Amino acid sequence: MTSTTDKHPLDRPATITDVAENAGVSMKTVSRVLNRAPNVKPATRARVEAAMQTLGYRPNSPARMLASNQTYLIGLIYNASSSYITSIQNGVLSACRPEHYDLLIHPCSYDSPSLLDNIGDFIASKRVDGLVLVPPVSDVAGIRELLIEHGVVNVAISHEPEDETDWAVCTNDREICKNMVRHLSRLGHQRIAFVRSHPDHKAMADRYLGYLDGMAEVKLKVNDALVVQGENTFESGIDCGVQLLRQRPRPTAIFCANDHMATGVMKVAHERRLQIPGDVSIAGFDDIPVAKQVWPQLTTVRQPLEAMAKLAAEELIRLVRNEKPQELRVVVDAELIIRQSTGPALVDPD
Template sequence: MKKITINSVASYAGVSKKTVSRVLNNEPNVSDVTREKVLKAFKELDYTPNPIARGLARNRSFIIACLYDNPSKSYITRLQSGALEACHEHGFNLLIHPCELRSQALLDNIEQLLQTSRVDGLVLTPPFSDHGELVAFLRQKKVPFARVASVKLDDESISVRSNDEQGAFEITELLIELGHKDIAFIKGHPDHSATEQRFNGYRRALAEHGIEYQEHLVEEGNFSYHSGADSAETILHLDPRPTAVFASNDYMAAAVLKAATQMDLKVPDDIAIAGFDNAPIARHIWPGLTTIAQPVEEMTRLAVEHLIEQINQGDNGDEEQQKEPLQITLEAKLICRESTAAPKS
């Protein structure tokens, strides 16, 4: 059987080899009619491009690396899902690369990744999104990157995030409007920028409704189930006990719900509980958790899409477009479930 090559596709479609290459790499400057003609040739000839040859021809790997350091497996899965969708759509592969933020060898780790995997760009997820030293290192190396859920915005990088501060405000306001005044709060991991944003939203809601902030109602967590359980141990034994708990993510909120149940407290009658992220656990436990749905998949998908666009612009020598900043903020949505209600008295 004759091997189908890029030349075969060009001849069959009646276009140049360069045009086929542009369609393969999803480049601009190809008319819709011509693109459809080439795509039809791919299908009819059952042509599968050789990724190694494609990379060598353009001195590219067609690999995007996604850096993460997060205790939530569901959050990582959602990040991967959005990134994979964008990569597959544009003919790229995705490399998932775990790192430790506080490791002394972080930059050495990243440099080794760049040398061994020849990645074309990096997606920085929390807590790397706002790591100044890492961002400066990538700029020095002239490595394209995009940031997900970053708080710090600048004029030189792609950033896609949701409004965590507003989401936390809305969920705290919901509890207040239900009649709660003593609302405990469990913070997230101190290295994550979302932690401060969610805490700010909680405090803003209290202030706007004339409720005094009580420091003893705030516990330090780290986004893990175990830290939620430790925080619950303190909060649920306060005297007087708060009538509501807002945890910075759903896993910590689920731990509070379990601890309350073990103490024979009824949720939401004796204590209302809310979380953040709309992780699978929020709808799989009973009562279901009131939470904020963060568009994690959409954030990562958009970040990767625009990163690939930037990479392709760099290949085409379009330096002006390549430097154009892109900052997108998506809406976080309040989801009310059975874990919140008005206090009994």
């Protein structure tokens, strides 16, 4: 028979007793390690974690819940039509697994009249320890009050904190959009258009501010006719592309607040037999998979969504454990991705 002292996996599910014997500690110490209690020496913690890995130990969730009055469940609430949710899920999971938390995903419709009731029912029925919120859900009026009422800690992605109880992980949207305008200006573009995001998506408002900052920095006047309102969809990108490309003189570059709208603008340019980037340069934001699938490949901004989601979940777990994070707003730098859809400005666009 295999003994736990042999330091090898068992032929049955390992128990907390097995872990304690393998690590040479008490069961209480193993429990403190599982619950991330601060009063455990690093060397002891490492020995217990090594024993759990060796034995293939999996925590008993009901027992942990009874002992700690926690469910060890993290909820992820997002808009059902979000195209980037896989990256978010992967990031949250990568933070939850080492800490022995499980993830419950909850897609919903951010514009539904029953959204707040829906989220309230989810919190009450699942008894999650905390929530990670993804825009535009995090921007919905009343969401903050609802979470405070339920006493649920939360961290939002791409959200501006409103007070000392509001936690968020963001990118430097405003700065990176200024950099995109600077890039287009260096290519000789002066008539630079901008397609704005849906007004409900407050987290994306900084992208327009970054466009304005960039235009001011390169000393280009903002032409109101070259700023159009989109809705973050491919279809709205088509509508905005028609508005912009029928103008005389037309813009030599079009910067869109997301990639979906940028690909819509590209479709209009192709239909009008315009060369990209020879006749018009087009840039987006997000670096979703389609950015590399269209032709020419799309110049864009890459958000490190998976890294942001991992940080958000790590911050949330600290809050669940009453460990206050150091900052209300953690900023992760985005990156300009220069591809073939942007190039030197056409001297005479018409």
